[in-house]
Amino acid sequence: MMIRLFILFTMIINFSISSEIELYKEIRIYSPDSKVISDLNRNLHLDHVHLSDEGDLIFVVSESELDIINSLDIRYDILIDDLETFYQSRLTDNYTREFGLGSMGGYYTFDEIVYNLDLVHEECSQISTEKISIGQSFEGRDIWAIKFSDNPNSDEDEAEVLYTGLHHAREPMSYMNLFYYMYWLCDNYGTDELATNIINNREIWFVPAINPDGLVYNESIAPNGGGMQRKNMKQTCSSSPTGVDLNRNYDFMWGLDDQGSSGNGCDETYRGASAFSEPETQVVKNFVEDHDFPIAFNYHSYSNLMIYPFGYSYDNDVPQEDLDTFIEYGQDMVQYNGYALGTGTDLLYPVNGEACDWMYGEHQIFAYTPEIGSQQDGFWPATSRIVTLAEDNLYPNQFIAIHAGAVLNVSMSTSEGPYLQGESYPLYFQIENVGLSEAQSSTEIVFNSLEFDPSIDGIDIGSIDGRSSIDFGVIGYFTVPQNFQSGNILNIEANVSNSQEFCNNSTLSLQIGTPELIVDESFESNNSLDWNYSGNSEWYLTNEYSNSGVSSFRSGQIGDSQESSIFLDVDIPSLGTAEFLYRVSSEYSPSGSNFYDGLTFFVDGEELGQFQPNSEGESPWTLFSFTLEEGPHELRWTYSKDGGGGSTDCNNTDCDDAAFIDDFKIYAYTDELNNLGDLNSDTSIDILDVVLLVNFILDTQEPSGNQFQLADLNQDGVLNVIDIVNLVNLILS
Numbered sequence: 001m002m003i004r005l006f007i008l009f010t011m012i013i014n015f016s017i018s019s020e021i022e023l024y025k026e027i028r029i030y031s032p033d034s035k036v037i038s039d040l041n042r043n044l045h046l047d048h049v050h051l052s053d054e055g056d057l058i059f060v061v062s063e064s065e066l067d068i069i070n071s072l073d074i075r076y077d078i079l080i081d082d083l084e085t086f087y088q089s090r091l092t093d094n095y096t097r098e099f100g101l102g103s104m105g106g107y108y109t110f111d112e113i114v115y116n117l118d119l120v121h122e123e124c125s126q127i128s129t130e131k132i133s134i135g136q137s138f139e140g141r142d143i144w145a146i147k148f149s150d151n152p153n154s155d156e157d158e159a160e161v162l163y164t165g166l167h168h169a170r171e172p173m174s175y176m177n178l179f180y181y182m183y184w185l186c187d188n189y190g191t192d193e194l195a196t197n198i199i200n201n202r203e204i205w206f207v208p209a210i211n212p213d214g215l216v217y218n219e220s221i222a223p224n225g226g227g228m229q230r231k232n233m234k235q236t237c238s239s240s241p242t243g244v245d246l247n248r249n250y251d252f253m254w255g256l257d258d259q260g261s262s263g264n265g266c267d268e269t270y271r272g273a274s275a276f277s278e279p280e281t282q283v284v285k286n287f288v289e290d291h292d293f294p295i296a297f298n299y300h301s302y303s304n305l306m307i308y309p310f311g312y313s314y315d316n317d318v319p320q321e322d323l324d325t326f327i328e329y330g331q332d333m334v335q336y337n338g339y340a341l342g343t344g345t346d347l348l349y350p351v352n353g354e355a356c357d358w359m360y361g362e363h364q365i366f367a368y369t370p371e372i373g374s375q376q377d378g379f380w381p382a383t384s385r386i387v388t389l390a391e392d393n394l395y396p397n398q399f400i401a402i403h404a405g406a407v408l409n410v411s412m413s414t415s416e417g418p419y420l421q422g423e424s425y426p427l428y429f430q431i432e433n434v435g436l437s438e439a440q441s442s443t444e445i446v447f448n449s450l451e452f453d454p455s456i457d458g459i460d461i462g463s464i465d466g467r468s469s470i471d472f473g474v475i476g477y478f479t480v481p482q483n484f485q486s487g488n489i490l491n492i493e494a495n496v497s498n499s500q501e502f503c504n505n506s507t508l509s510l511q512i513g514t515p516e517l518i519v520d521e522s523f524e525s526n527n528s529l530d531w532n533y534s535g536n537s538e539w540y541l542t543n544e545y546s547n548s549g550v551s552s553f554r555s556g557q558i559g560d561s562q563e564s565s566i567f568l569d570v571d572i573p574s575l576g577t578a579e580f581l582y583r584v585s586s587e588y589s590p591s592g593s594n595f596y597d598g599l600t601f602f603v604d605g606e607e608l609g610q611f612q613p614n615s616e617g618e619s620p621w622t623l624f625s626f627t628l629e630e631g632p633h634e635l636r637w638t639y640s641k642d643g644g645g646g647s648t649d650c651n652n653t654d655c656d657d658a659a660f661i662d663d664f665k666i667y668a669y670t671d672e673l674n675n676l677g678d679l680n681s682d683t684s685i686d687i688l689d690v691v692l693l694v695n696f697i698l699d700t701q702e703p704s705g706n707q708f709q710l711a712d713l714n715q716d717g718v719l720n721v722i723d724i725v726n727l728v729n730l731i732l733s
Contacts, residue, residue, distance in 0.1 A: 021221050022062045022240040024228045026080040026378075027069075029057040039072045045262045045269040047230070048303060049349060050375050058375065062241060064266070083378070087226035090382035099183040099387075105225030106383035107172040108179070110141070110215050113208055116179055117146050124186035127199050128152050134207065135283030138234050141212040143283050148185055148204040156203065158500070159405030159437045162296035162365075163397065164207045164284070167247040167355065168230045169214025170379045173372040173389055174299035178208050180390035181397045198401045201500050207287070210280050211246055226380050232280055236265030244272040247300075248351065250285075250358035251275030253312040260312055260352035271353050284355065288363060294436035294466075295366045295400045298355045299393075302373035302381075303348070304339045306330050306396070309360040309367065311344025312352040318360070325436075325467060326366060329403060333396040339370070366436060370396060406466065406501040407435035408443060410494045412508040419490070419510045422715055424479045427456055427492065427508075432469035439464045440500040447476075449492050454478040456492075486513030487575035487669025515577065515667035519570065523553045523662055532567050547581045547621045552662035567636035572628045576668035578635075579625035583660040584611050599659040602636040603628070611659075621662065628666065637661060677730050679703075679710050685731055693724055 029036065031054070040046065040057075049059040060083060061069065069076065080086045091105025100116050102108040108116060117131040129152045133142040149158065165175035185204070188195035198204070209215060211232055218227025231243030245268065248254075248261035254275035255261065261271035276282050308326040310316050316323065330341040344351050351357075359367035372389050373381050381389060413428045427447075433439060443464065447456040456476040464470065484490060490510045496503035521529055523546075531553075546552040553566070584599045599611045601624065608626055639659040677685040679692040693711050695701035696719050703711060703719075711719055713726035 022064060022228075023081075024060055024062050024083040025066060025078055026058065026060050026083060027066070027076045027078050028052075029074060029076045031055050032057055032074075036074055039074065040069075041259060043068050043072060045264075045267045046349075047268050048375075050303070060379075062268070064239070065268075084222055084226040084228055087378065087380035088222065088224050091225040091380065092383050095383050099180055102176070104172075104219065104223065105380070106386050107176060107225055107380070109219050110209060110212050113175060113179075113212075114142075114144060117144055117208075120179070120182050120186055121146065124148075124189065126152075127186070127189055128182075134287045135279065137211070137213045137280050138232050138278065139213040139216075141216070143207065143210060143212065143280065145205055145207045145287065146182070148182070148199060148206075149202065150200045157440055158201060158203050159435075160203045160205065160291050160293050161401045161404045162205050162207070162288070162291070162293045163299070164210055164297070164355075165299045166209040166211050166215060167298065168245075168300060169211045169218050169232075170228050170230050171299075171301040171372075172215075172225075173301045173377075173381060173386070175208035176386055177299060177372060177390045177393050177397075178206050180387070181394060182206060184394060194398065197502060198398065201502070202401050202404060204401055205291070205293075207284070210284060214243065228379070230268055231270065232278060234278065236270055239266065241266065241268060243270070244278050245269045246278060246280050247298075247355055248272070248353040249276060249278050249281045250353050250355055252353070252358035252361040253310075254353035256312055256352040257350075260350040260354075269351075275353065281355075288359065288365070293359075293363075293365050293404075295404045296356075296359055296368070297397070297400060298359075298367060298369050300369055300371050301379060302375065302377050303371040304337070304374050305347050305369070305371035306334050306339045306341045307344050307347060307356070307369040307371065308341075309343065309357045311354055311357055312350055314345045314350070316343055316345075321467075322360075322364075322366075326368075329366065329399070330368070333368075333399050336395050337392040344369075368400075402502050403435045405435050405437045406433050406439035406464065406498070408433055408439065408464065408496055408498060408501055408503045410445060410496055410504070410506045412492060412494055412506055414508065414510070417510065418514045419480055419512050420514065420715065421480050421484050421486075421512065424477045426474045427454070427476050427478055429459070429472045429475045429494070430469060431461065431464065431472075431496075433464040433466055435502070436466045438466055439498060441498055443496060443498045443501075443503070446495045446497075447492060448495065449490070451484070451490050452478075452481050454492050480510075480512055484512050485575075487515070488512060511577075511669070513669045515669050517665060518573070518576070518668045519578075519664065519666035521664040522549050523551050523664075524549045529568060532569075546660075547583075547662040552583075552660045554660050565636055565638040567634055569632065569634055570666060571632045572630055572666065572668055574630050574668050576628045576630075576666055577625060578628050578664075578666040579623060580664040581621045581623055581662045582611055583620050583622070583662075584639075600638045600640075602634075602638070604633055605636075676710055676713055677727050679707050681710075685727070687731075690724065690727055690731070693719070693727055697721070697724070 044065055046059050046061070049057055052058055058079065088105065093103065093105070095106060100119065102112055114131070121128045121130050127148055127150060129147045131144045131146050134145045135143050137143060149156065163178050165178050185195055185199060189199050190196055213233040214229045214231060217229045217233055221227050229241065231241060231245050234244055236242050236244060242265070245261070248269050248271040255271055262269045264270060272278055276285055308330055310318055318326065334341050340347055356367035356369050359365040370393060372393060377385055377389065408431060410429070410431045414425045419425065431445070443461040445459040447454050447458065456478060459472070459475070461470070478492065480490060490512050492508045494506045496505055582599060600607060601609045603626065609624055637659070677689055679689040692701070696703050696711055708719065711723060713723045713730070
């Protein structure tokens with residue numbers, strides 16, 4: 001009898017759960033006009049809306065939301081009829097990866113989150129705490145945190161960093177990414193310099209699952225992954241979806257309007273009965289206010305975005321200085337993963353009561369929302385994408401850990417060259433703390449060089465505030481050695497050390513000597529240099545495209561080979577530099593500028609540069625420069641159409657696109673200043689050189705070539721008796 005009752009009870013519970021589960025679909029509305037957009041905004045609170053290249057709206061809706069769209073008589077196409085089933089089709093348990101496996105199609109269940117927090121501490125107990133409960137969820141589950149540092153159980157005077165995940169229960173990449181980062185820190189501490197410095201100098205806090213109840217519910221309805229519950233599990237609606245959107249429940253601009261959040265308990269963006277009405281957000285509030293976090297990540301998915309405050313209004317009133325910091329940091333963080341950077345209103349839609357807005361608006365924390373994964377990845381990316389997406393966010397995770405504290409950059413400069421042997425030059429110095437916190441210990445700067453003794457005293461600095469700089473102006477003078485080879489690079493290094501902060505050294509590099517212009521090709525005539533041609537290329541002078549004068553060199557018509565080239569053999573007497581201006585144009589094509597032409601430049605067969613058509617709005621001419629070692633060289637330019645063939649095949653389009661080169665110059669550095677006093681260039685300095693110098697001074701003989709420079713031993717621009725004295729001393733020495 002008891003067995004029958006248990007089975008019946010189980011059937012009732014399962015029926016109750018399944019009857020509340022709502023299907024989610026992905027739909028597309030083609031080219032919506034202003035009325036359609038207005039109707040959608042007025043009647044729905046849509047999540048993750050994307051605008052396609054064609055101007056169509058693509059977004060996820062529940063069946064009840066789709067009923068509303070139908071009532072508005074808005075036409076749409078269903079792209080994915082059942083997102084949960086679609087997501088499950090991409091998830092598998094048949095996979096391997098370097099960090100812990102998850103049974104939910106590769107993703108951790110809540111129990112596996114707890115297990116992996118224990119596991120990572122067990123593996124790295126010297127740099128992590130045991131998991132710490134910082135409060136309970138609506139259904140009484142612990143919200144766990146873990147700290148990484150070199151002395152994890154002590155509260156040191158180090159910058160703190162916060163990473164959170166799973167405000168929304170259907171976004172598991174938000175915590176999988178954090179575990180990937182934890183294991184990276186654990187595995188690389190003591191062997192990798194960056195990981196070691198982060199652990200030794202920062203206190204890093206992880207709260208991987210702010211919404212454990214929603215995750216557990218998703219496990220119950222979709223044990224293989226793909227569950228679409230977003231909110232917490234408070235009963236707010238007679239039908240699914242129920243719950244409060246935790247990322248609309250913070251009290252900064254809470255409930256400002258019904259566009260950035262909803263007052264309807266059945267909506268996906270329901271903000272709750274009041275700010276911080278939910279135990280989960282109260283836990284975050286108390287935790288943040290018990291710490292001093294200068295920077296934080298609140299992870300979500302999806303859209304490949306890096307979002308910064310404020311998101312409640314289209315007019316962002318973040319003070320300009322802080323806005324500049326948000327943008328500066330953001331641009332650095334997205335340079336590798338290519339995420340779009342902006343506010344929520346820039347990139348998605350207005351929100352209010354949001355975590356990052358609260359963290360910055362109330363506590364001046366530079367808080368960002370990374371949205372992991374593309375539209376194709378969706379809320380539950382394929383199992384094979386988990387590691388890739390986590391890797392995409394490793395650099396940003398490292399970046400905010402570094403910049404939570406002090407990050408010391410130095411820069412040096414000197415007066416404008418040329419830089420000549422025997423001359424002295426000022427050294428200007430500046431140090432900047434680009435991090436968010438004051439440097440915690442003294443900073444020492446030492447100046448040195450492998451080539452000479454710069455004789456610049458070091459500097460000791462007691463403290464540098466976050467986001468500030470100190471300009472020292474001229475801190476000393478350095479003298480270029482008399483025997484330094486012309487054309488060679490003289491380096492001055494500023495080495496920075498601070499026992500508790502991240503420091504970046506700097507090098508000032510100067511090319512010594514005055515270069516001589518040995519090749520000057522303006523392409524005003526076709527016989528100044530011995531140019532060679534290959535393929536179907538030919539000499540072509542045109543006044544339609546030129547940077548100076550009336551002509552430039554234009555590549556030959558492509559013809560059957562789809563490639564043409566010109567080349568020049570040159571002999572450089574010493575270390576030198578070369579430069580030319582180039583322009584790649586598609587404007588000659590009758591079909592417009594949709595061509596992928598390519599100009600490639602080679603030195604001795606080695607590719608140094610590859611150039612595509614100049615972008616619209618750029619200067620039509622672009623300078624390219626490079627270094628040439630002493631000796632003979634072959635310089636070659638090759639011009640091709642789209643790699644040859646294809647839709648841009650000139651045989652098909654009869655196109656006449658081209659590459660243009662102008663103002664080609666080669667400079668060479670000579671050793672003249674290393675041979676001071678050898679006026680007759682016989683490789684010895686003796687009485688014959690004194691006789692020549694006396695004749696120059698008495699005007700009985702005119703110096704030729706570089707004789708004046710070799711005779712001007714004190715480099716004051718005048719030949720006189722002082723140079724004779726210096727020359728005699730040079731002979732006697």
